Amino acid sequence: MRATDLPRVRALPIFANVGDETFNRVTGTAYLQRFPANTTLLLEGDPVDFLYVLLDGQVELQGTWKDKETTLAILRPVSTFILAAVVLDADALMSARTLERCEILMISGDAIRSAMSEDARFAFAVARELSGCYRGLVRTIKNQKLRGGVERLANYLLTLRAKSGGGDLVHLPHEKRVLAALLGMTPENLSRAFATLGGYGVEVNGADVRLGKLRDLERLARPDPLIDNYAPRGTNLSAEADAEVWSTEHQRAEGARS
Amino acid sequence: MRATDLPRVRALPIFANVGDETFNRVTGTAYLQRFPANTTLLLEGDPVDFLYVLLDGQVELQGTWKDKETTLAILRPVSTFILAAVVLDADALMSARTLERCEILMISGDAIRSAMSEDARFAFAVARELSGCYRGLVRTIKNQKLRGGVERLANYLLTLRAKSGGGDLVHLPHEKRVLAALLGMTPENLSRAFATLGGYGVEVNGADVRLGKLRDLERLARPDPLIDNYAPRGTNLSAEADAEVWSTEHQRAEGARS
């Protein structure tokens, strides 16, 4: 890892509050790797030797069963992944694949666990990150079990809009078939869901989507802050834990205004 | 909390390896409470002041949206719940309700966070527990997105059998409508799924279920250790983290036999 990479690794929430000694021992043996698009980083069932930190690009987490496959998450910078497997020294439950050219920091699992057992602040930061990941999955399961396909898409678009600064035009960050798998439907059904939302002001032009009748779309989508996290993604809020804290604080502020 | 409760609280995995000082400060202000069946312990959206530890009984974790409701998990002893919200000091994303008479230890969230920031072993134990909970949810979302209702029921029965010692007769631990909500279907559909499995040797008599043609049922269910965790539930394996470690180690042992 080059000296120029150090500051942006240091800024990661799991490292932001730890002492230099812990930071240096954990990252001293880490290395930064670049992967082209469509690279399989690891397969479900594989042992995991590294914690992966996505610094640039997009990574898709997938699971399969029999001949079926689904997308469990799309990761954007900066995100850790496979953190739970590393903490427990367990096999991966998901596969990971780059969706585009990626920069990934790989940190030894042994180093992570060793540092956690000695540095309470670091272990606490890891626990916070795991809490954020867990809560993110709770939201995902609620979304999947409680809503139909059109509702999931509508809420996805509203969340994407909130994360992208709130304008009328949003840009789908990856292919539609990946979005279909993420939302738990076939690509044909995603097309039909987009067509259905046409009646609510949604206009699609390739990967660009215009949300023309926001009020109508929100009435259909019925966003719920206990499912949909509108935390903006930017340099200030880059970890799952931070996004979850934002959501609660935002809710409490809304409640104070009522 | 009475002195007689201390040993079984001390035996909890999140406390098993911590020093007396941390244990005493965290549990010193905790208290053990008993609740009758159908008591709402907390509602989604509520702030969370306590970590809950289920010592006896069963608790259902639920989520709602619009007029729909689903069951996200059924907790059995010994389990923590709402741990992620406590670590982040965030609002609950799920409601919790007792399914039967319960004994629950309530530990101050402030005490938990304070102890974590000072005791690395405790923070590491909490991180391990969160990792296990997270992985449990990964299995749940894979089960939900990749399998149909009959397949989810078939695998539920096989997992219940493995956790109950492996005989032909298993006992459903709660009402069927709660099981239906957990598996992501209506009670009517659960009835129909049980009837479908009748052709695979499944005989239902109230809450007792006999699995008469194991080979047939397994062929339909196609259990997958990356989705279905057969870790036995007993006094030796009582935490989510331990169940996940069991699963990996069991898989690795199976792999060595191939």
Next chain:
DNA sequence: CGTCTGAATTGATAAGGATCAAGCAATCTC
């Protein structure tokens, strides 16, 4: 012991989603 209530089952029907196929458009490769 009789009545009431709630859970479960069963039937009929509707809605949502998956599958299969064909066609179109954009991009890539030679």
Next chain:
DNA sequence: GAGATTGCTTGATCCTTATCAATTCAGACG
């Protein structure tokens, strides 16, 4: 620039699941 490939859209059909309603059964209560 032409041909090939891939992603997406659209149509037709089938399957799975939900909804609504009626009935049955087991347990609780007076």
